[in-house]
Amino acid sequence: WQKQCLSNSGLLNGENMIISLPTGAGKTLIAEVLMIHEAIVRNRSCILMVPYVAIVQEKVHSLCIFEESLPLLVEEYAANKGRLPPIKRRNKSSLYVATIEKANMLINSLIEQGRIGELGIVVVDELHMLGEGSRGAIIEQALTKFMHRGSGQIVGMSATLANINEVAQFLHATVFSTDFRPVQLVERVKINSTLFRVYAGGTLIPEVELGENRFARKDPDGLVSLLQDVIPKRSAIIFCPTKQSCENVCRLLTHLVPRALRDLHQKERQASVAALMEEVDGKLCTTIQKGILAGVAFHHSGLTADERQIIESAFQDGIIRILCSTSTLAAGVNLPARRVIIKSPLVGREPLSRAQYLQMIGRAGRAGYDDRGDAVTIVHPGYEEAKFREMLMGPLMECKSGLSDRSLLSAFLLDLISLKIANAIEHFDSVISSTLFGMQNDDAASIVEECVSDLLNKRMICCSAGGTYSVTSLGDAAFTANIPPIAALAINKSLLNNLSMGIVLSSHFHLIFTIIPFDIVVDVDWNVFYDEYRSLSISEQKLLGTMGVQEKDLVKCFVERPKLEAGKAAVRLYIAFMMRHIWDEEPLWSVAERFHVARGWLQGALQSTCSQASSITRFSEKVPQLWPLKHLLPDLVKRLRDCCQQELIPLLAIDGVKRGRARQLYDCGYKTVGAVATADPNALVSMVEHLSRRQARAIVNSAQMIIRDQVAEKIEEIEQMGACVPQFLSELMNRE
Numbered sequence: 001w002q003k004q005c006l007s008n009s010g011l012l013n014g015e016n017m018i019i020s021l022p023t024g025a026g027k028t029l030i031a032e033v034l035m036i037h038e039a040i041v042r043n044r045s046c047i048l049m050v051p052y053v054a055i056v057q058e059k060v061h062s063l064c065i066f067e068e069s070l071p072l073l074v075e076e077y078a079a080n081k082g083r084l085p086p087i088k089r090r091n092k093s094s095l096y097v098a099t100i101e102k103a104n105m106l107i108n109s110l111i112e113q114g115r116i117g118e119l120g121i122v123v124v125d126e127l128h129m130l131g132e133g134s135r136g137a138i139i140e141q142a143l144t145k146f147m148h149r150g151s152g153q154i155v156g157m158s159a160t161l162a163n164i165n166e167v168a169q170f171l172h173a174t175v176f177s178t179d180f181r182p183v184q185l186v187e188r189v190k191i192n193s194t195l196f197r198v199y200a201g202g203t204l205i206p207e208v209e210l211g212e213n214r215f216a217r218k219d220p221d222g223l224v225s226l227l228q229d230v231i232p233k234r235s236a237i238i239f240c241p242t243k244q245s246c247e248n249v250c251r252l253l254t255h256l257v258p259r260a261l262r263d264l265h266q267k268e269r270q271a272s273v274a275a276l277m278e279e280v281d282g283k284l285c286t287t288i289q290k291g292i293l294a295g296v297a298f299h300h301s302g303l304t305a306d307e308r309q310i311i312e313s314a315f316q317d318g319i320i321r322i323l324c325s326t327s328t329l330a331a332g333v334n335l336p337a338r339r340v341i342i343k344s345p346l347v348g349r350e351p352l353s354r355a356q357y358l359q360m361i362g363r364a365g366r367a368g369y370d371d372r373g374d375a376v377t378i379v380h381p382g383y384e385e386a387k388f389r390e391m392l393m394g395p396l397m398e399c400k401s402g403l404s405d406r407s408l409l410s411a412f413l414l415d416l417i418s419l420k421i422a423n424a425i426e427h428f429d430s431v432i433s434s435t436l437f438g439m440q441n442d443d444a445a446s447i448v449e450e451c452v453s454d455l456l457n458k459r460m461i462c463c464s465a466g467g468t469y470s471v472t473s474l475g476d477a478a479f480t481a482n483i484p485p486i487a488a489l490a491i492n493k494s495l496l497n498n499l500s501m502g503i504v505l506s507s508h509f510h511l512i513f514t515i516i517p518f519d520i521v522v523d524v525d526w527n528v529f530y531d532e533y534r535s536l537s538i539s540e541q542k543l544l545g546t547m548g549v550q551e552k553d554l555v556k557c558f559v560e561r562p563k564l565e566a567g568k569a570a571v572r573l574y575i576a577f578m579m580r581h582i583w584d585e586e587p588l589w590s591v592a593e594r595f596h597v598a599r600g601w602l603q604g605a606l607q608s609t610c611s612q613a614s615s616i617t618r619f620s621e622k623v624p625q626l627w628p629l630k631h632l633l634p635d636l637v638k639r640l641r642d643c644c645q646q647e648l649i650p651l652l653a654i655d656g657v658k659r660g661r662a663r664q665l666y667d668c669g670y671k672t673v674g675a676v677a678t679a680d681p682n683a684l685v686s687m688v689e690h691l692s693r694r695q696a697r698a699i700v701n702s703a704q705m706i707i708r709d710q711v712a713e714k715i716e717e718i719e720q721m722g723a724c725v726p727q728f729l730s731e732l733m734n735r736e
Contacts, residue, residue, distance in 0.1 A: 001178045002029055008176065016154045016173035018127060020164055022181055023362025027157045031123045032063065034155055039072040039093035044120025044152065047096045049103040049139070051126050053078040054305070054333045057655060059097045064701050073708070076655075077102035079607060080614070080641065085109040087712045093120075100135050104142040105482055111149050111419045120152045126331070127156030128355070130167065130399050130436065137402030141412045143171065144435050148421050159358060162396040170436040183365030186374040189388070190222070191381055202392030215256060221378050223249065224256050226341055231321055232261035232295065234338035234370065238324045239360050241346040243300040243598075247287055249324045249343065250298040254291045261295045261321055268319045269293050275310050275690040278660040280589040280599070292320060299325040302598035304588065306658055313694060330359040336366040342377040345388045352388070355397045403437035410451045411484040414471065417461055418479040423469050428452065460485050477622035481615040490518060490567075491619065495626055501546045503628060508583060509540055511636050513576040514629070515613040518567040520605055524574050525596050526558045532577040549573055578602060579609055583640055587659075606640070613637040651676070655702035656695055664688045677703035 001021075011017050011034075021027055035046040050056055056078040063074045073089060076082060077098035084105060086094065098106055103122075110116040122143065130136045143154060154171055161167060168175050187198035188207065196204040213222045223238065230236050240246045269292050276292075277284050291297050297311045297320045314320040315335055327347045329335065340363050345352040352360075357377075365373020379388045403409045409432075416422040422431050429445050438444045452469070455461045460475035471479060478488035498514050533541070533554055541551065549569050557570065564571045574595075581591045588606075592599045617633045620626035638649075650673055651662040668687045670676045681696035688696075 001180045002026055005030060005176050006033060010174055011155070014153045016171050018156045018158055018164065018168050018171065018173050018175045020158050020160050020175060020177040022159070022179060023359060026182060026367070027125075031125065031155070031157065034121060035095050035123060036066060036070065036072065038120040039095060040070060042120050043093055045094040045096065045118050046120060047098055047103050047106065047122045049098055049100060049122065049124045049142070051100060051129060051135070052332055053099060054308070055125070056097050056099055058333050061698050061701065063095060063097065064705070074705070076705070077106055080610060082106070083709070085113045085115070087709060087716060088115070089712065090715070100129075100138050100142075101482070104138050107142050107146055108415065108419065111145060116146070116150045119146070119150055122146055122152065122154050124154070124156040127158035127167070128161055128397070128399060131397070131402070133402050134405065134408060135402070137405065137408040137412070140401060140403055140436055141415060144431065145415065145419065145421060147172070147434075148431060149419070159355065160396055162398040166439060167399050167436065170434070170439060181365070182367040183370055184372040185361065185365055186372060187361060188374060188376045190226070190376055190378045191385060193222070195376070198392065202389065204389070219252060219256060221343060223253065223341065223343070226376055227322065227339070228258075230339045231257065232264055235315065235318065235321045236323070236339040236341060237329070237335065237337040237363055238322065238341045238343055239327060239330065240324055241344045241348060243302050243326055245343065246298040246300050246324045246326060250291045250296050251287050253296045253322055253324070254287075254294045257294055257296060257322070264295060264321075265319045266293070268314070268317070269295070271690050272310060272314045272319060276307055278690065279304065279306050279310070279658065283589045283593070295320055296322045296324070299323055299329055300600070301326070301328060301604070302600045304599050304603045307599070309656070313692065327356055327360065330356065330363060336363050336373070338364070338366065338370050338373060340364040340373070340375040342375070345377055345379055345384060345391070352391060353397070354391055354394060357391065399436070401435065401437035401440055403435060404441065406447065406451055406454075407484055407486050409437070409447065410455055410486075413448070413451055414455060414460055414475055414479055414485055417469050418471050418476065424467055425449065425452065455485060458485055458489055460488070473622055473624075477619045480622055481619035483615055483619060487518070488619070491616065492623065495616065495620070495629065498547065499626065499628060501543060507537065507540065508636060509536065509576065509580055510543060511632060512579045512583060512640070513573060515609055515616055515633065515636075516572040516575050516579070517608050517612040518572070520571070520575055520608060521566045522571060522575060522597065522605075524564060524571065526561050528595055529570070529574055529577070530554060530558050544573065575605060575609070579606065579640065582606060610637050610641045613640070647671070653706055654699055656699050661688075673703050673706050676700060677707045
């Protein structure tokens with residue numbers, strides 16, 4: 001089907017297309033061929049928009065091999081990576097691999113700079129996410145802006161949708177669909193001791209009786225019997241409804257897996273355990289340690305990104321054969337297995353949706369390794385069975401615009417005004433009517449007028465006597481920082497209140513509290529909270545008092561122990577206490593233990609805090625009253641993100657290098673990014689303990705990309721000063 005698709009004359013001539021296909025059908029090849037074709041033949045840059053940071057990193061790693069032989073550069077836009085505006089490359093095109101949010105910011109930046117013409121194609125992975133709330137709204141905004149200001153092509157990779165023709169109309173695209181899968185997928189359902197085969201339309205036909213469950217007391221769901229014909233030769237993923245369930249299943253299978261699996265790859269498993277030990281300074285939980293040694297592991301958001309990456313690599317290499325995971329893995333990195341078992345048709349407490357089910361079973365079958373894949377869903381009779389049958393026989397999922405949320409529509413209108421795409425009511429109506437939202441809402445025009453009125457009331461925009469709209473300094477700040485208008489108001493008020501009482505410079509705690517996001521949810525341990533509060537200096541306690549955090553209120557909370565919502569001053573203060581310990585170079589695992597939170601959650605909170613600080617820095621550049629933050633926050637963010645000994649900070653810019661790995665590299669003589677960039681991956685493997693070849697290659701590639709970008713930035717600076725770089729360098733060499 002790839003050959004048929006790539007032979008399509010419309011696609012090759014730059015027409016927009018939606019490619020509708022099941023998971024595992026080989027869509028990656030199409031995306032890569034189209035982007036490389038655009039970069040080489042038309043000499044234009046490309047964006048590959050993917051949903052998650054982990055997928056960005058996976059794609060960057062797989063695409064960077066093309067840099068050696070083709071005139072293109074692969075650039076990562078995720079988390080804190082990716083310069084805005086992007087570096088203007090001299091002789092090469094760029095393949096920007098970006099998360100949804102970063103892709104939107106990148107398109108905004110290119111439009112602002114008058115460089116959107118450099119972009120030849122935008123490839124959207126998981127296009128069906130258009131219908132998934134706020135993130136879908138960002139995809140819709142980004143593509144609409146590109147269609148109105150760009151001159152390139154849009155190619156979307158989508159699951160089958162009930163209203164795919166409506167989405168195609170929005171994108172002015174044709175639809176190429178196929179149900180081809182390189183590996184046959186067999187769907188089954190286990191109800192009591194009977195295995196049913198799932199046929200087209202959701203019909204269930206009894207196939208086989210499993211017989212007696214020997215481990216019924218410990219394993220009532222019969223997981224061992226479902227694994228016995230797969231393990232140890234092949235691999236399996238077990239999707240569990242909760243994080244706790246993942247760990248429980250991992251613990252159970254660690255004791256019940258056959259000796260044939262336990263005895264495999266012991267040396268490699270010991271190395272994986274050692275690598276994880278380094279990440280957590282020796283504080284690895286016994287469940288995961290014993291599990292890996294038996295060929296079993298769990299995978300969920302409670303682990304840090306680096307812990308998950310080590311486990312993913314071990315699973316890909318066959319060192320781990322059974323992976324117990326939450327549903328997030330289904331939409332994450334590419335980890336196929338021979339068999340997928342869905343332990344319960346629930347995600348948390350909610351019934352499994354059709355989209356989630358298709359993503360999970362899509363992991364079954366590994367092209368090039370398996371001749372087929374199979375998926376088994378364990379369903380209990382009664383309510384569970386009824387809901388599951390309803391889902392199987394129900395209609396295809398439908399894509400509904402996320403811009404129906406008025407706060408998101410207001411943010412989009414602010415973008416349109418800031419980028420000068422539209423500046424009058426009739427212009428807004430014209431643009432909005434071309435969106436998926438406009439097609440799905442007959443009253444879109446009146447909703448737009450209400451949103452414009454709301455932006456005027458919030459003083460984000462102003463209107464001239466002639467009816468032309470423009471952004472105010474506050475609106476410009478919200479746009480520049482990529483903060484929704486309603487959040488921008490809250491942030492502006494909070495920052496002005498904080499600064500009006502002065503900044504406590506005796507420590508960094510006041511600034512840390514200032515940058516804590518308003519949307520992080522956490523259960524407060526009031527005993528820990530009170531101890532942390534008492535450890536603050538008198539000046540810090542007084543300052544918090546002026547901001548509404550009084551000691552008498554904390555004592556009341558200590559007695560009553562209320563559950564607090566995200567954004568409350570006490571919740572933000574509690575998170576600030578965690579960040580203070582990280583600032584003081586306390587290991588992540590230790591801080592997580594102190595505050596009774598998961599390491600993965602804490603890492604996510606740290607990343608959100610650093611992102612918020614970067615946004616506030618950009619925000620303060622546009623609001624004169626916030627000038628102190630513009631100067632103070634950049635260094636604070638860098639230090640908070642890279643909290644460790646100063647000599648290791650440069651090495652932490654390299655992907656896959658955290659504090660422990662940075663210390664190893666430094667002690668082995670690789671003290672700079674440049675030294676790592678010129679290293680032989682095989683030499684790194686031999687010198688650095690517990691480093692695989694895969695990791696070594698990724699580290700060297702990342703270091704090379706950093707050096708490349710630093711050189712390009714310097715060249716750009718020289719050219720902006722009016723010098724011709726080749727002539728300038730020649731004259732400089734002659735002087736020497």
